[in-house]
Amino acid sequence: MTESRVSSTQGTVMPDRMAPDSESMTRAPISAPTMADPAPLGLAAFGMTTFMLSVFNTGLLSPTLAGSVLALALFYGGGAQVLAGMWEFHNGNTFGAVAFTSFGAFWLAYWYYVDHIVGSLPLVEVHKTTGVFLLGWAIFTAYMTIASLRTNAAVVGVLLALTVTFVLLTIGAFSETENVTKAGGYAGFVTAFLAGYASFAGVMNSTFKRTIIPTFPLSL
Numbered sequence: 001m002t003e004s005r006v007s008s009t010q011g012t013v014m015p016d017r018m019a020p021d022s023e024s025m026t027r028a029p030i031s032a033p034t035m036a037d038p039a040p041l042g043l044a045a046f047g048m049t050t051f052m053l054s055v056f057n058t059g060l061l062s063p064t065l066a067g068s069v070l071a072l073a074l075f076y077g078g079g080a081q082v083l084a085g086m087w088e089f090h091n092g093n094t095f096g097a098v099a100f101t102s103f104g105a106f107w108l109a110y111w112y113y114v115d116h117i118v119g120s121l122p123l124v125e126v127h128k129t130t131g132v133f134l135l136g137w138a139i140f141t142a143y144m145t146i147a148s149l150r151t152n153a154a155v156v157g158v159l160l161a162l163t164v165t166f167v168l169l170t171i172g173a174f175s176e177t178e179n180v181t182k183a184g185g186y187a188g189f190v191t192a193f194l195a196g197y198a199s200f201a202g203v204m205n206s207t208f209k210r211t212i213i214p215t216f217p218l219s220l
Contacts, residue, residue, distance in 0.1 A: 035091060040202030042084030042100035043158070047195030049077030049107055050165075050188050057169065057185025059178075070111045077107035095147055099159075102144075106137055131174035138166035153216035154198040161191040 049072045056066040085101025113133065118126055145159040165187040172181030201213035 035087060037202060037206055038084040038087035038091070038100070039096055040199045040206070042081045042088075042096070042104075043195045043199035043202065045076045045080040045084070046100075046103055046158075047192045047199060049073055050162075050195065051192035054185045054188030054192060057188060058182050059185070067114075070115055073107040073111040078104050078111060079108075080104070081107065095144075095151065099144055102140065109133075127173050127176050131170055134166055134170040134173055138163060138170050141166055149218060149220045152218055154194065154201060155215070156218065158191060158194045158198055161187060161194055165191050 049069070052072055053069050055061050056063060056069065081100045081104030083104075085097050085099070085104055088096035088100055117129075121129060141159060141163045145156065145163050148156045148159050165184050168180055168184030168187055171177070172179075172184055197213070198215060201215050204212040205215075
């Protein structure tokens, strides 16, 4: 039979098998693994792909080589950012999830548009469809910039510069003005630099477990 003991507080008999196991009392609780911050990945993917495209928008390299952007747009700017967005959904970060998933989808759409659509369009109409394509993203980026005012100055800077980039590229496409497109390319360089800065800050601060590179949090 199972031995019993008397509880001094309840005056009742409790089987010994119900007593707390001494090993379980001293064993450290197992905590669920935490997910790493996906934002530095998403920012790095966006920054690098934006930098490469801007090289061609500014005319620093021949347009005949511009197809080289597509591989980066498909796998890093597109694929990696969409993954970062999905992980932000898991983390409960609505802003990061919408931003990374959407801009990842932008690069995927850009790859498909250039590789599969442009060649089938009338040459004299391509600038119009490109302009509309860019206009939609300019509007999206503008309202995401407003939402970013609750994040930090580094992210605000990225989205503000990106809004300017999209606006200039949109105007350049609609008007077929090379100099405006080049200006958009230079704005893209600024965007890429700021995205790289924010990504670097995220990696450094997470790795060193303290603020090494400031991002200047906002609290509006």
